[in-house]
Amino acid sequence: MATDNSFDVVSKVDIQEVRNAIDQATKEVNARFDLKNTHSEIKLEGDETIQLASSDEYKLEAVTEILQQKLVKRGISLKSLEFGKIEPASGSSVRQKVTLRQGIASEKAKEIVRVIKDSKKKAQASIQGDTVRISGKDRDTLQEVIALLKSHDFGIDMQFTNYRSN
Structure with a gap:
């Protein structure tokens, strides 16, 4: 035969690499002068959702760009990300959910x-x-x-x- x-x-998607990329992106967001005092944050919720938040859409776009750069450097394809719509949050801030596609x-x-x-x-x-x-x-x-x-x-x-x- x-x-x-x-x-x-x-x-x-390697979740540990995503965590590392989020940690690096958070450090850069906190260090950047144009994003100081904007209450920008990146959080991993569970193993399939990333929560982005910032004071306005322009700053949220900058945070998203930083996160994407860190993910690419860590070998995570941007094709595995699915961006939700930008939602208003408390005060004048905005937030966005990013879903990680698995399978x-x-x-x-x-x-x-x-x-x-x-x-x-x-x-x-x-x-x-x-x-x-x-x-x-x-x-x-x-x-x-x-x-x-x-x-x-x-x-x-x-x-x-x-x-x-x-």
Whole structure:
């Protein structure tokens, strides 16, 4: 029997790196002269929501930019962030929720499977919860599938893990 090779396509965010980025961004916000006394803050709520707050929309935009820079430096893709709308808070301050996207949504997973099927490569894709498992007989074919998926923009951050060759 021929051996099967496989790998998983996942979309995960390293929460510890997010915490580190938030700590660095908070230090920079507190040190910046233009953001002094603006009551700007960045908080991680649970493992999937970041709460941003500041005295006005302009300052909130600056805080958001600082956070994005720190996340990128730590290797977190901005595609895994989903920004909520800016809401008024107490006084004249504003706040915004940023949701961290974990896992591949079912419609995105179906889109990934369709792209692989349309490419006519000899690989099978199956959806397993919030991951997509791709298997094939030839390692080179799987490498081609990875290159194909990297060239497509699905609007999510993808990692290729659990590479197995039996």
